[in-house]
Amino acid sequence: MTSGELLRLGAEAARAGRRLDARAIFMRVVDAEPHNEVAWMWLTGLVDDLEDKIIACENVLTINPANERVKVYLETLLQQKAAIASQLASENKVKVQQSATSVPPQATEPRSAKVPDLLSQAEQLEYGGKIEEALKAYEQLAAKTKDSQTFDHVYRQIVRLEGLQREKIRFVPPASSILRMTLTWPLLYASFALIQIGLNPIAHLSFFLWLGLLPIVVLGSFLLAVSEVRTRHVIWKKLFLEEGSGSGFARIVLALAGWVFVLVPFALMLMNSLARLQNFQIPPEPFIR
Amino acid sequence: MLPLNDTEPNRYSYFPFMTVLLIVTNSFIFLVEVLIVRTDFWPFLMRYGVTPTLILDAQGGGALSNITAMFLHGGLDHLLGNMLALWVFGRRVEDACGPWRFLTFYLLAGTLAHVFFTIVQHDSIIPGIGASGAIFGLMGAYLVLYPGGRIRTLVLFTPLPLWPRVRALWIVLYFFGIQIIPAIRILRGEADYSINHWAHLGGFFAAIFILLFLRPEAFARYFSDTPV
Numbered sequence: 001m002t003s004g005e006l007l008r009l010g011a012e013a014a015r016a017g018r019r020l021d022a023r024a025i026f027m028r029v030v031d032a033e034p035h036n037e038v039a040w041m042w043l044t045g046l047v048d049d050l051e052d053k054i055i056a057c058e059n060v061l062t063i064n065p066a067n068e069r070v071k072v073y074l075e076t077l078l079q080q081k082a083a084i085a086s087q088l089a090s091e092n093k094v095k096v097q098q099s100a101t102s103v104p105p106q107a108t109e110p111r112s113a114k115v116p117d118l119l120s121q122a123e124q125l126e127y128g129g130k131i132e133e134a135l136k137a138y139e140q141l142a143a144k145t146k147d148s149q150t151f152d153h154v155y156r157q158i159v160r161l162e163g164l165q166r167e168k169i170r171f172v173p174p175a176s177s178i179l180r181m182t183l184t185w186p187l188l189y190a191s192f193a194l195i196q197i198g199l200n201p202i203a204h205l206s207f208f209l210w211l212g213l214l215p216i217v218v219l220g221s222f223l224l225a226v227s228e229v230r231t232r233h234v235i236w237k238k239l240f241l242e243e244g245s246g247s248g249f250a251r252i253v254l255a256l257a258g259w260v261f262v263l264v265p266f267a268l269m270l271m272n273s274l275a276r277l278q279n280f281q282i283p284p285e286p287f288i289r
Numbered sequence: 290m291l292p293l294n295d296t297e298p299n300r301y302s303y304f305p306f307m308t309v310l311l312i313v314t315n316s317f318i319f320l321v322e323v324l325i326v327r328t329d330f331w332p333f334l335m336r337y338g339v340t341p342t343l344i345l346d347a348q349g350g351g352a353l354s355n356i357t358a359m360f361l362h363g364g365l366d367h368l369l370g371n372m373l374a375l376w377v378f379g380r381r382v383e384d385a386c387g388p389w390r391f392l393t394f395y396l397l398a399g400t401l402a403h404v405f406f407t408i409v410q411h412d413s414i415i416p417g418i419g420a421s422g423a424i425f426g427l428m429g430a431y432l433v434l435y436p437g438g439r440i441r442t443l444v445l446f447t448p449l450p451l452w453p454r455v456r457a458l459w460i461v462l463y464f465f466g467i468q469i470i471p472a473i474r475i476l477r478g479e480a481d482y483s484i485n486h487w488a489h490l491g492g493f494f495a496a497i498f499i500l501l502f503l504r505p506e507a508f509a510r511y512f513s514d515t516p517v
Contacts, residue, residue, distance in 0.1 A: 012303075169506075170513045177505040184393050184501050191400040195355045198347035199407060228387075229505055273353030277336055280349050285331040286414055 003029050007038055014042060014152060022046055030059075037063045044073065045148040045155065050084070053077050053148075069158070072143040073151075080146065118144065119154070120244040126161065127231045127245065129171040135161050174231035181225035182218065185262050189217045189269075196269055213265035220261025227255040291443040292377045292460050293452065297435075299384040300517075301504060307388035308379040311395065312372045315420055318360045319368045337361060338416025341407040359399040361418040371420045377440060378427040382499070385434050385507040385517050394502045398426020398495035405491025409476060417485045422492035425464070429496025432461045434507075434517045465493060 001009075010025035023046040029039040037060055044056040057074040060067055122137035135158065142154045193211065197204035226233055227246075236242045240250040299305070326333045335343070336350060337357035343349040350357065362368040383391040402422020431438065439454040472486040500508065507517045 164509075167510075167515045168513060169509050169515060172505060172509040172512070174505070177508065180501050180508070181390070184390055187498065187501070188393050188397045188400070191397060191404065192352040192355065195344060195400060195403065195407075196347070196351040198345045198351075199404065200345070200347075204347050269352050270356075273351045276348070277350045277353065280336065282332045282335045283414065 003033055003036060003039075007036075007042075010039070010042060014046065015156075017149075019046055019148075034059075035063050037067070041067075041070070041155070042152075044070065045151045048148075050077060050081055054081065069139060069142055069155075072139070076143055076146075119150070122154075122157070123230070123245055124232055126157075127174050129173065131161055131165060131171065135165070174229045177229045178222070178225045178231075181228065182222045185221035185224070186214060186217050189214060189265060192266070192269060196273065210265075210269060213268065216261050217265050220258045220263075223254050223258030223261065225258075227251045227258060290455075290460065290463055291445070292374065292440045292455075293443055294441045295377055295381055295438060295457075296441055296454060297381065297438060299381065301384050301507070302387075305380040305383045305388075307391050307395075308375060308383050311379070311392075311420075312375055315360055315362065315368065315372060315375075319362050319365075322361065334361075334416040334418065338418045339403045339406065340416040341410050341413045344403070344407045345411060355400055355403050356396065358403065358416070358418050359396070359420050359423055362420070363418060367419060371424055374424045375420065375427065378424065378431045381435060381438070382427050382430045385504060386499075386502045387504050390502040390504075394430065394495075394499060395423045395427065397498060398430075398492045399423035401495040402426070402485075402488040402492035405494070406485055406488040409472075409487040417488055419485065419488075421485070422488040425489045425492035426495040428461045428464060429493045430499035431457055433496055433499050434503075434511065437516075465490075468493075 006025055006029050010022045010029065013019075013025060014022035023043065026039045026042045026046060029036050030043065033039070040056050040060045040063065044053055044060065047053055047056060054074065054077050057070050057077060060070045061074065118137065118141045122134050122141060125131075125134035125137055138154050138158045138161065142151060142158065145151050145154060189210075193207060193214075194201075196210060197207040201207040226235055228251075230245045232243075232245055235254070236244065236246040236250060239254070240246065242250055246254070322333075337354055338361060339354055339358040340349065344351070344354075362371065379391070379395075382394075386394060399420070399422050402425065403417065406417050406422070436458060438457040440457050440460050441452055442455040442460060444451045444453065444455075468486045468489045471480070471482050471484070472490055474480040475482065475486060500511065503511065503517070510517050
């Protein structure tokens with residue numbers, strides 16, 4: 001297996017949350033190619049031990065001294081290391097003084113508590129079309145975060161946004177994507193309804209019955225579109241009391257509701273078709289040349 | 290000229306789940322046709338095919354027959370040709386749309402194919418079956434999304450068979466072009482064909498809707514003059 005294939009497998013494993021598998025795969029890559037920057041980059045987020053993280057960052061910088069993000073991340077790691085060292089030293093001092101009190105490790109909590117807010121801010125900047133600012137926000141976040149999973153997520157967002165910038169991809173407002181995607185299921189439903197009434201709405205008034213169900217399909221299609229397009233929307237706040245662009249749970253619930261709304265009118269129409277088929281007299285087979 | 294494969298990789302997804310599912314479903318239904326229906330084919334076709342006179346009289350299966358007709362095939366060659374084209378043109382269209390919107394577009398193209406067929410051959414009592422209307426929709430969509438795409442194609446016009454990578458534009462134009470004369474002859478009442486040319490053309494025109502079905506990023510790419 002080539003290193004490219006291993007990198008892809010490792011990235012898939014990391015995205016799927018199989019950290020140990022991913023780590024093992026990237027370790028195989030760096031064993032075979034000690035100068036593989038991408039593999040070392042992934043390892044900075046996959047190894048658990050602080051020392052190992054520092055080593056991975058140093059290796060990235062040895063290979064590519066211009067990697068600014070890893071420089072910033074390494075500085076953060078070194079600060080953490082220094083903080084832990086001073087904390088240990090003070091604890092030892094306290095032990096020596098035979099003090100019975102112990103201090104809970106709260107020093108890092110305020111900073112990590114801000115990470116979800118920063119992530120949400122960065123996402124909102126992106127959804128608002130401010131790609132440059134979003135990129136800066138993600139980069140600050142990459143430097144701040146201590147959780148390797150968040151770091152992976154943020155790193156992927158940075159790579160994606162840089163790719164979009166490099167390829168000069170235009171910004172499309174999420175609202176227009178929602179509108180566009182909302183039209184898909186109603187279009188299919190309307191075409192089915194036309195077939196169902198013999199392409200003649202005037203002769204077959206049942207068309208208006210099917211037309212009456214169209215708003216339900218529109219609603220379902222809208223919910224499906226909102227659940228897919230990542231953006232801040234009033235629906236998250238109203239239905240799920242959530243800020244930002246909706247949690248995974250909220251998206252799944254909204255998508256399920258969307259599917260129900262979309263499928264019920266289709267199911268009713270197909271039941272009507274079945275009833276018609278049951279009463280259908282099959283015409284005799286014609287003579288065909 | 291037989292398109293064999295699109296050699297370009299996917300951008301957004303690893304596996305064309307819906308394309309494969311459609312191929313498996315079509316093949317399974319063909320097996321059911323061959324093994325279970327066998328001789329009693331006429332009533333089966335009248336129930337589950339699209340017959341213009343029945344559609345216009347609002348008789349028979351209506352919307353249900355519209356769906357079932359897309360999954361029925363008249364022979365092994367009909368099935369294999371359609372499934373090969375579905376694989377060649379469907380995989381990257383699915384990649385650009387996502388599996389469920391791809392299915393919606395596929396059904397819409399098949400439905401518009403049946404609408405065209407019904408309108409043009411309104412007095413026909415011969416049922417139309419096959420996935421080709423929907424697949425022509427995919428070919429049109431492929432051309433809209435990947436105008437510079439290249440397809441590995443088996444060319445049999447030469448003394449020795451060749452399999453070059455041909456611009457998708459030429460392949461789609463070829464398949465579109467060979468529909469035109471028979472379609473005109475049908476319209477003028479000069480000839481009957483066992484191939485449903487007007488359904489093919491109708492499916493092809495469904496491609497004008499493909500932009501509605503794209504993923505947000507694919508849509509942004511389309512309007513940024515970068516490969517979708």
